[in-house]
Amino acid sequence: MKVLITNDDGPLSDQYSPYIRLFVQYLLKHTDWELYICIPNQQRSWIGKAHFANHNPTASFIYSNPDATTNEFLGPFSVPQLNRLTKLSHASPELNASAVPEDYIEWCMIDGTPASCSDIGLNHLIHDSFDVLISGPNVGRNASAPYIGSSGTVGAAMDAYTTNPSVKCFALSWAYFDGVKIVEDEIFEQVCGKSFEVIDYLIRNWDSEVKVYSINVPLLDLSNSQFKYCPILESTWCTIYSDAVLTPNATSSDEDILDGHQSHTISFNWQPNFKLQRENMLREKSLTDGSCIEHGDVSVTPLSHTFKVINRLFGEFQLNDPAQIVMTIPETEYIYGPLNHSFRKHLPNIPVTRSLPVSIDKLTFHYGDYEQLDMDQLMSNQLYHANSYIYRKAIIRKHYLSHTIHSYVVKNRESILNRAFLESFNIDVDYAEFLDDALDENWELRQELEAEKKWWILKPSMSDKGQGIRVFKTIEQLQAVFDSFEEDDTDDEDIATDTNKVVTSQLRHFIVQEYLHNPLLLSEMHGRKFHIRCYVTCNGDLQVYVYDRMLALFAPNKFESPTEDYDVLNVDQLACHLTNTCLQNDDTTKSTSVVEFDSLKDIPSHRREEIRTQIHETVSELFKAAVNVDRLNFRPLKNSLETFGFDFLVDSDYQVKLLEVNAFPDFKQTGDDLKDLIDELFDDIVANCVRPMFNLPALRHHNSKFVEVLKLQSNDW
Known part of the structure; x- marks a missing residue:
């Protein structure tokens, strides 16, 4: 305009x-x-x-x-x-x-x-x-x-x-x-x-x-x-001028003054009351x-x-009336303060309430947990906006993510996803005794495992916070892992005390992914493996923003490549391989496990930009893949936005590898020292995505870390 x-x-x-x-x-x-x-x-x-x-x-x-x-x-x-x-x-x-x-x-x-x-x-x-x-x-x-x-x-x-x-x-x-x-x-x-x-x-x-x-x-x-x-x-x-004032004319000559003929000027001074x-x-x-x-x-x-x-x-x-913001997350949550502050800063005239009315008859933005959102209203009522899409399994479930990427790169060989996603296989295992049948159905995976040339990582598709992840190399080791899961199933107390254990029959879907053998290791962080947490906000149908203030999350122990005597059942040996801070109980180690990515001095600035550029392109391509491959399980809505937590590994050649995508990421992993990173994230989300929901223009801060990496109409696909 x-x-x-x-x-x-x-x-x-x-x-x-x-x-x-x-x-x-x-x-x-x-x-x-x-x-x-x-x-x-x-x-x-x-x-x-x-x-x-x-x-x-x-x-x-x-x-x-x-x-x-x-x-x-x-x-x-x-x-x-x-x-x-x-x-x-x-x-x-x-x-x-x-x-x-x-x-x-x-x-x-x-x-x-x-x-x-x-x-x-x-x-x-x-x-x-x-x-x-x-x-x-x-x-x-x-x-x-x-x-x-x-x-x-x-x-x-x-x-x-x-x-x-x-x-x-x-x-x-x-x-x-x-x-x-x-x-x-x-x-x-x-x-x-x-x-x-x-x-x-x-x-x-x-x-x-x-x-x-x-x-x-x-x-x-x-x-x-x-x-x-x-x-x-x-x-x-009354009049805005004073009464007439007679003043000598400054242009009168000395001779005129001596002769008594000095001229005067009548003026009216400016004097409004x-x-x-x-x-x-x-x-x-x-x-x-x-x-x-x-x-x-x-x-x-x-x-x-x-x-x-x-x-x-x-x-x-009333400006923008009728309208309301509804926040149903507890006030004690880590993100409540930053979110509420951003609403008051960018939408000061819109009231914030704590409960969602039964009937939504005014323009409403609802921020809550997934279970708190009214999905029927989200599908049918354009006055109702919320902080989540309804269908997004195509990217947030690990086995769906693998299928989405594989199906896309088959037809798009030039896509960065070809090299940014490690070789992966999906298997369904209800009980440990059925693993052999599952491998028969996935003969390509069986061939890879029988070759015993690579190390692999097992991930339950629907778990989070590092639960159930194991590193292995052979079919025998994989069988031992599933057997141990079933042993855990019989010991409820053991499961309660070990947050890394899972119950196979409750999860069923697993992904087996090539293990990155050469992660980038930094001497300033004592050779510990790390992954990058990047927040990505999708807005409507469909803008995708990458928040360029990223986190680096480090494993608690120095990285050691798995060797032939690696014990796949020893959870303690996983510590150097898993970078999820939820699994770290030592407060001293945990305090040094999350830093801002840009603060890492061992990564040259031009390499950081290379990494950032790869992340932008990977995120963009993934959402193209999702709307192209699986419209049933990824469906952007015009009246929704959602912020995902993307996790990436970086290898020793500074090549980025996508690990997973998390819905409703655990923002409190950021910790108190880096809380301003989350403050700025929600400031950008409200300024760029929530304000337009109330027919207000997005605010483009000159120092914003929000980078638009994709804009399309998903129905174009």
Whole structure:
């Protein structure tokens, strides 16, 4: 969406125009709007809809740092220094693109009135058309008839409609109190946010009778503020000038003065009674723009371009109402705090409740455990959104995952999945005595095991947290493993004390996968094997984001390759092979087992980028495989999102191997020291995926670690 910003306070200035930089920087950070700026080259307040007759305006250009905390700028220049203003750049043969950094904000200044700026900005800056014009934020309120009728801020928005009636026009003013124009940063951030939210709401809910919305936002703590449609306060006041003052003319000559003929000038000093006008607003009992501001609420006055108020729109209104967020996970959960904080930060006007209503008749986002979600509503009610897909076994069950990848790479030999997934076989074993029959049905696996050339790893398909994983080489060893599972089945107490044991008859589905013989080992971590935990968020049908702040999870003991005397039944010998921290009971070892991937100094930076690139491509290809191969068991829904935990190994040649995909991953494995990683993850999830569910734009933070690796419509397949 193309948005033009103008004002009547002029360019960046601590004295006259201190607000526009803050608002522009907020929009650049929190929206995907394409911004252009065209403002007067000096303060032009109190000038209404005026143009200077027979005046030929000229342009100049300044540039500011998007991260600046002051109103400093480069310029002015007589021609644009960047190629953004396509009509003006074409007319500037001396364009010097190297004069300012490419990411700087470009400000076009016109030596004319605010109305001139809106006219020139909308019609003569770029070849494309604009969608929205925002005039402001004005320094001070534009509430009541004396202010709004003479306001250059409102005048620019009014004039914009007369030249471009298809553009949605806003006049935005920030009302300060008791002469205090500069407030705390937190207040400015709130005011920027409320200003954007109400403008965004009005854009999405535009009333056909309205030509311009005049918005006044108080420079106060807005935590409890309301939004109200307000008529103009029809007040009057006394003259804004003093009585005539006679002053000597400075141009009189010495001779004139000696002769007693000194000339004088009669002047009328600018002396508006702002105090009287505010008292008028405070006395007003009915709802008007003036009384609304004085009560600390946001006033919205719907106008026609003739200053006529659209009285049909009156009183309080709610942004994005009706809507709700439902959180049914316990408040004690590791992710409750980060999730709730992100909701309050990015969706402050949407109430959060703790229980899901029986009837869902308002826009709802439900975050809960899989069993807490209303699957019937998720399939049939587009008002109901949730944090999980219904069908995703094609990637989260190990034997389904193996089938999905195998079926895909058969037809897509060039896919990275060909080398990023170790050779795997699926077997179904109800009881240990039936293992031989299972191998007969999977003769390729039997051949591999009879060759006794490789080590293999056995994984129950539907278990998690490392349960039931064993390393073996021969059929005899595999038989011994299944026999031990059945022995465990008869000893309930033994199973309860060993979290790595499983019951074969309860699981049945297993995957046998080639064991990675050459994992990447790092001296800084004492040669311990590790895997990478990467969080991946799928949104709707279907965007896939990889969160680039990844974890490295280390085994408790130094890695030792399995040898011929390796005891497959000795669970203690598994410690150097299994990197799942859930199996680590020693607090000292566990505290050094989870680190941020980017903190590993033994991996050169270019190798880290190679690993990251492989992960991006592997994730993208896996979801292509899922929607292409098994639509029955992977079905993206437009009203759902889900965050998965992807686990990867890295070999000594820095090649990435996908291990598994976990639904509802155990975020608390991250620990307290790296909790900010989870905080930022949920911040990105809410900003990019949840906000659009409430018809709000996704927020593109310039430092976001969310990387979109896939975007498609699954029904295209």
